[in-house]
Amino acid sequence: xxNGSLISIENLKVYYKVGGVFSKKVxxxxxxxxxxxxxxxxxxxxxxxxxxxSSLGKAILRLIEPTEGKVIYNGVDLVKLSARQMREQRKHxxxxxxxxxxxxxxxxxxxxxxxxxxxxxxxxKGREVEERVQELMxxxxxxxxxxxxxxxxxxxxxxxxxGIARALALNxxxxxxxEPISALDVSIQSQIMNLLEKLQAERKLTxxxxxxxxxxxxxxxxxxAVMYLGKIVELASAKEIYEEPLHPYTKALISAVPIPDPEIxxxxxxIILKGDVPSPINPPQGCRFHTRCPFAxxxxxxxSPELVEIKPSHRVSCIRIxxxxxxxxxxxxxxxxVV
Amino acid sequence: xNRLAYIGFFIVAILIIVAVFAPFVATxxxxxxxxxxxFAAPSAEHWFGTDALGRDIFSRIVYxxxxxxxxxxxxxxxxxxLGVVIGxxxxxxxxxxxxxxxxxxxxxFLAFPGLLLAIALVAFLGAGIWKVIFALCxxxxxxxxxxxxxxxxxxREMDFVQAARALGANDLRILFVHILPNSIQPIIVQASLxxxxxxLSEASLSFLGLGVPPPAPSWGTMxxxxxxxxxxxxxxxxxxxxxxxxxLTVLAFNFIGDGIREYLDPKQRRR
Numbered sequence: 316x317x318n319g320s321l322i323s324i325e326n327l328k329v330y331y332k333v334g335g336v337f338s339k340k341v342x343x344x345x346x347x348x349x350x351x352x353x354x355x356x357x358x359x360x361x362x363x364x365x366x367x368x369s370s371l372g373k374a375i376l377r378l379i380e381p382t383e384g385k386v387i388y389n390g391v392d393l394v395k396l397s398a399r400q401m402r403e404q405r406k407h408x409x410x411x412x413x414x415x416x417x418x419x420x421x422x423x424x425x426x427x428x429x430x431x432x433x434x435x436x437x438x439x440k441g442r443e444v445e446e447r448v449q450e451l452m453x454x455x456x457x458x459x460x461x462x463x464x465x466x467x468x469x470x471x472x473x474x475x476x477x478g479i480a481r482a483l484a485l486n487x488x489x490x491x492x493x494e495p496i497s498a499l500d501v502s503i504q505s506q507i508m509n510l511l512e513k514l515q516a517e518r519k520l521t522x523x524x525x526x527x528x529x530x531x532x533x534x535x536x537x538x539x540a541v542m543y544l545g546k547i548v549e550l551a552s553a554k555e556i557y558e559e560p561l562h563p564y565t566k567a568l569i570s571a572v573p574i575p576d577p578e579i580x581x582x583x584x585x586i587i588l589k590g591d592v593p594s595p596i597n598p599p600q601g602c603r604f605h606t607r608c609p610f611a612x613x614x615x616x617x618x619s620p621e622l623v624e625i626k627p628s629h630r631v632s633c634i635r636i637x638x639x640x641x642x643x644x645x646x647x648x649x650x651x652x653v654v
Numbered sequence: 655x656n657r658l659a660y661i662g663f664f665i666v667a668i669l670i671i672v673a674v675f676a677p678f679v680a681t682x683x684x685x686x687x688x689x690x691x692x693f694a695a696p697s698a699e700h701w702f703g704t705d706a707l708g709r710d711i712f713s714r715i716v717y718x719x720x721x722x723x724x725x726x727x728x729x730x731x732x733x734x735x736l737g738v739v740i741g742x743x744x745x746x747x748x749x750x751x752x753x754x755x756x757x758x759x760x761x762x763f764l765a766f767p768g769l770l771l772a773i774a775l776v777a778f779l780g781a782g783i784w785k786v787i788f789a790l791c792x793x794x795x796x797x798x799x800x801x802x803x804x805x806x807x808x809x810r811e812m813d814f815v816q817a818a819r820a821l822g823a824n825d826l827r828i829l830f831v832h833i834l835p836n837s838i839q840p841i842i843v844q845a846s847l848x849x850x851x852x853x854l855s856e857a858s859l860s861f862l863g864l865g866v867p868p869p870a871p872s873w874g875t876m877x878x879x880x881x882x883x884x885x886x887x888x889x890x891x892x893x894x895x896x897x898x899x900x901x902l903t904v905l906a907f908n909f910i911g912d913g914i915r916e917y918l919d920p921k922q923r924r925r
Binding site for chain 1: 812813814816817818819820821822823824827831832835836
């Protein structure tokens with residue numbers, strides 16, 4: 316385990332079988348991912364839909380069983396634990412879901428929803444449960460009066476607060492926030508982001524913040540990992556990812572974020588990717604991005620690039636980038652191939 | 655809820671009252687024969703007339719309601735219960751268990767023509783109300799199981815079920831607290847339609863002489879006893895009234911089933 320890391324993911328793979336009984340097709344949702352999540356940080360995880368962000372988040376919590384690899388938390392490999400042992404660890408590892416509608420049982424009251432984990436782990440009894448539920452509701456900005464109401468009586472933002480209160484009920488150390496704001500109105504998004512920040516400061520939480528909203532990730536994250544077709548292609552501090560993206564895919568993603576200034580917006584250079592994300596059932600050989608990469612060379616379809624440190628704490632997986640030649644555009648202009 | 659459903663509830667309510675208070679509603683003893691009064695037409699004394707043995711048809715229909723309801727309710731409850739449990743297991747655990755249950759067991763039962771299997775079972779076991787109930791449950795549970803499996807497959811993928819797992823809930827709790835209450839609605843609809851089916855199946859078995867044995871006044875038996883051509887010509891009321899009783903009952907349960915389905919489906923709900 317690396318210094319200061321709370322969770323260390325090693326060679327994690329999540330494969331899904333698809334098709335009928337005799338089908339040998341496999342979707343490689345997460346393919347050989349290594350990632351360290353540091354204590355107290357927010358690690359942003361971005362990528363297009365279907366790139367495996369959610370699968371990665373859920374595999375850490377074993378809500379999806381990983382096919383292979385390790386998830387080391389406090390020196391324990393979660394993947395190897397029995398169901399009973401894993402249950403004990405769940406107190407420390409929680410999740411907030413994307414859809415505030417389907418993530419709350421429509422037949423339970425808010426009090427029951429938030430109180431359920433407290434009861435299943437026997438953390439409190441009788442009146443005490445109620446008190447803790449009400450404390451949690453206040454911590455996430457919900458009135459105590461709502462305790463007997465049902466989820467359908469709330470707005471999306473309020474429901475998301477209920478989901479957050481439920482995740483906090485067990486006093487976790489680590490929370491996977493699986494696109495927690497994607498389903499909300501823009502005006503509500505910032506409220507929820509501020510709430511997440513406030514709770515992080517108060518409770519010393521560590522977040523894995525999954526999103527395709529690049530601005531939200533920039534606002535919340537200390538470091539950002541960019542995922543493409545099951546692999547991490549770039550990992551750096553949020554500032555660097557946004558100001559000096561190195562991987563051509565990251566460059567394209569960042570250039571897709573609109574800038575709220577018409578002059579800059581009209582004149583800036585944008586990288587528009589051709590085509591769609593290839594099917595994860597049959598991902599491209601070599602670098603998975605080569606089919607859409609404006610800088611692809613023949614070697615890209617053969618060599619599978621490793622995630623290597625190009626600058627201090629800035630890792631990129633691209634064969635046309637190296638420590639000495641970090642700028643792919645320049646490399647391409649000079650006619651450098653594999654560097 | 656639509657108007658037809660209210661009519662259905664109304665008819666079923668009357669049926670239940672009649673069945674429960676049969677001794678007070680009936681005008682005669684349903685099994686007492688009076689050969690001097692064979693095939694009497696409806697009159698003030700015998701409201702629905704008398705049958706081949708001079709028994710009062712109105713009273714027989716009143717007592718017959720008991721048999722129909724008893725079979726209908728028991729069969730529906732037992733088969734719905736079995737179907738829900740087995741379907742939930744298949745849907746929740748999936749994998750090999752599901753492959754065996756829904757791939758083989760369900761399909762074997764569905765492939766049999768239901769009534770034929772029931773006839774074979776009753777022929778083997780012998781007649782009697784509990785044997786009829788048993789046979790109808792054997793053919794009835796699989797319909798509920800299939801619906802339940804589909805529901806559970808859908809609900810178990812919902813985020814709140816994953817949330818419950820993330821929060822440390824065990825399988826039993828997830829199944830009974832989170833999945834079951836959110837999958838049961840179509841079962842309620844199916845049960846009210848199944849009630850009609852069970853009533854009809856009992857009548858069919860009795861009509862074939864494989865149901866509730868005489869002299870018990872089952873509606874199916876009454877029709878069977880009236881099916882001679884002479885009777886049809888000379889005393890059609892002997893066939894007519896039990897036929898109406900069956901038709902009304904089946905119709906009423908179907909109205910209720912459709913009504914509940916409409917009520918539970920917000921897209922169809924009228925505002």
